[in-house]
Amino acid sequence: MSGLYSTLNVAIRGMNSQQTAIDVTSHNIANANTDGYSRQRALMETTRPSTTSTGQLGTGVQVSSISRIRDTYLDYQVRTENGTMGLYQGREKFLTEVQSIFNEVSETGVSSMLSEVFKSWSSLSTSPESSNTRTVVAQKSKALTDQLNSTYNQLSKLKVNCQDVIQKDVVDINGMLDQINDLNQQVIGVKVGGNEPNDLMDKRDLLVDQLSSKFGITIDKKTLAGEDLKATDNVGGADPTKDLYLVKSNPNDAVSRFSYVSTIVPKIVPPATVASQKPGEAGSYDVTYYKNGDTSTDANKVTMTMDLTPEQYDSLDQGRVILADKKGYAIDKNGIRLAGNDSNKNPIPLTDISGSAIATGTSYELFEPKTGELNGYQSVQTDIDTYISDLNNMAKAIAYSVNAVHSGESDADKDTRKFFVNSTDGKEEEITAGNIAVNGDILNNVMLINAGKGSTPEAYDGSRALAISKLKDVKLNIQGIGTKTTRADLLKVNTFSNDTTLGVMMVNSTSDGMTISGDFTDIINRIADKTQYAQKTVTNNTTLLAGLEESRTSISGVSLDEEMANLIQFQHAYAANAKIISTVDELLDLIVNGLKK
Incomplete structure (x- = not known):
């Protein structure tokens, strides 16, 4: 009797495992055209065998995990080329x-x-x-x-149109970073529960792919599938020895964001009605930026007074993107908030661009990546x-x-x-x-x-x-x-x-x-040369990216033919396990009811 019940349990485990595999296959087929989706596989393994007088006897199968198929090296290559393409x-x-x-x-x-x-x-x-x-x-x-x-x-x-595009990019980038941060925390939460957050990680990777076209990024894999995301090649005034973290697993609030400089106006000192210098000349300027690039409300507007050299004026005028804390306030290279009030509502002392303390300037950090749309x-x-x-x-x-x-x-x-x-x-x-x-x-x-x-x-x-x-x-x-x-x-x-x-x-x-x-x-x-070079590079990178995407799709993409073949395989396995259960049922009936005869 125990032997038949053992066989019954083996068949039940087999049916459950094949059912899970069919569910995964169904999920793959349903998401065959979903952007960023990576095909998933139910990984099966034998359950712990039982020991008998004749040796160990198998007890069936179980699904150990449902994992997604992903090549991280191809992800790295695609994101690098995304930056060049952008x-x-x-x-x-x-x-x-x-x-x-x-x-x-x-x-x-x-x-x-x-x-x-x-x-x-x-x-x-x-x-x-x-x-x-x-x-x-x-x-x-x-x-x-x-x-x-x-x-x-x-x-x-x-x-001016180009600067408007930069402003929209800043808003989009900050939004993507916030989404990536939220997904990062959800991924960690699922992993803590012992499960695989495949769909969440696909969404996160899709956002990272989109972000990589804006500027260069570096990803540090952390425990529990969390990720620390950093900007690479940040030049300008930022300390190159320090990492510019945009998303962190822990703590997730010690990160940077970006704000957009809208105007750089020569400062008018009363009783004068006009500034003493023209735009681009050395002098004092009122620099207005919008927190996180959001220009929809004046509540996000912050104005700083700073002394600029002609070179600093040109750099700020052409760059327009400054580093900020998570709330959008401008920060220096040490992450200290500037030109506003700190969390205790205390005014922050102003310093000039070089860091020297004066009464009419503010230190800031430009974000000047070497790749991506922003750099373009x-x-x-x-x-x-x-x-x-x-x-x-x-x-x-x-x-x-x-x-x-x-x-x-x-x-x-x-x-x-x-x-x-x-x-x-x-x-x-x-x-x-x-x-x-x-x-x-x-x-x-x-x-x-x-x-x-x-x-x-x-x-x-x-x-x-x-x-x-x-x-x-x-x-x-x-x-x-x-x-x-x-x-x-x-x-x-x-x-x-x-x-x-x-x-x-x-x-x-x-x-x-x-x-x-x-x-x-x-x-x-010179205009023609630069334009032609940009056009040729876009053409070449389009071909290169197409090849990389094809390689990535061949690994991570859903093949309907393959999924249908798998579905038939799992269907037959499910039916075979059901047949075993039916056979055990007949044997049990024979043993129980046959004794009466």
Whole structure:
């Protein structure tokens, strides 16, 4: 009797185990199209045998665990390539827009307009007495300045758009980190109960995959399947010897988050109505950031006053992401909260960026990863600033050289009839691509254009107009122009002397200079090179990631054919165990009821 009951128990265990395997297979089939799902397997093992006079006798089977099939090395490779892909996708997106802004494939591009301007001056030299040729010079020049203004403004708007994307990324990243932290704690709780939290770990891994496209991450596996998640390659002011923990198994609140810097405004000190310095210059700034990047309410707004050098201003302006504690308050490299109140509502002393204690500054830590979308958006802002600066330098070179020949003066202060001015105050100082304009007096009266040798516009020999047209071939020291460079500074390098052939003062070439059109072509070529490199890298990484994902899917993905084959196998095993139970039932009936006969 004990033998039959033992056989009955073996069959029951077998049925239960096969039922569990069928449940797992059913779960796999149901999640065949679920993102991030890893196929699961019921791992079976023999139960403890019983000892008989003839030796050990098996007692059946049991499911030891339900585990997911996952290759952690492939996960690491995918996440590394996700970071590279995110970096160059971000760069490609905005660099392609930069190319569209310059619009050099059309007749309305800056290159074409530059050529038209110099041609109009050449035409004026042959008909200096004609108001029509003078009008063409004025209008062609105005079209050029309008295009430079438009290009400058569009680049500036594109930079703002890029910063908006960074802000949205900061919100998304903080949200993902909070979700990963919650899942981490749930995983640990399930493991403490002795079970396998497969589905929870799949959700966590999917979020980590998505996060890896934002910036580089490192994962430390902990006991009970908990994970510590760190940011890698954090440069900027952060101490490279210290780990930047974003998720921790224990304690789970000693972690960093990110906040977004919305504005960097020169500080106005009463009774002044304007700041003493312009954006980008060394000085004191009011820096406003939103905790955790959430700009939906002013309750998240925090304003810090800090002293910045030009380099620090550019770094903060282009980076925009600062380290914060879990509540979103800015922290220094030691994790100490800044620019607000601590948990005891006590004001925190302010320090400058170097850490020295002063009354009007705040220490902060920029987050500047070396990979991922954030790096792509941060680095492309540097590119945009460079292109804007290059355009500004070119605008200065155009204005300074044309104005000098037009007036015969190397000193802008002595020039009473400038051809190009800045639209803000009608002067030559602080000309940029964004404000360069043709002198309004000349637009209203084209006969004020100086075309001949004489000092008055009425000199109709055309020599001065011809000299200006020849500026297209003059190599100017454009690469040496900066924000403070004046006309006199440029002409010290290029020199300004009398052209004996034309009889007017002329700007001379410098051996290491560039023509205006050559300088602009160089800008366009650099944009094209960077854009093409980003596009090629995205294409290559798409192929590489596809291969890695295919490898990972072959291991972790659900194959419906395989699952159906397994289902049939488990079905037959279940039926066979049921048959054993039926057979034992018949034997028991024979033994019990057969004795009556």
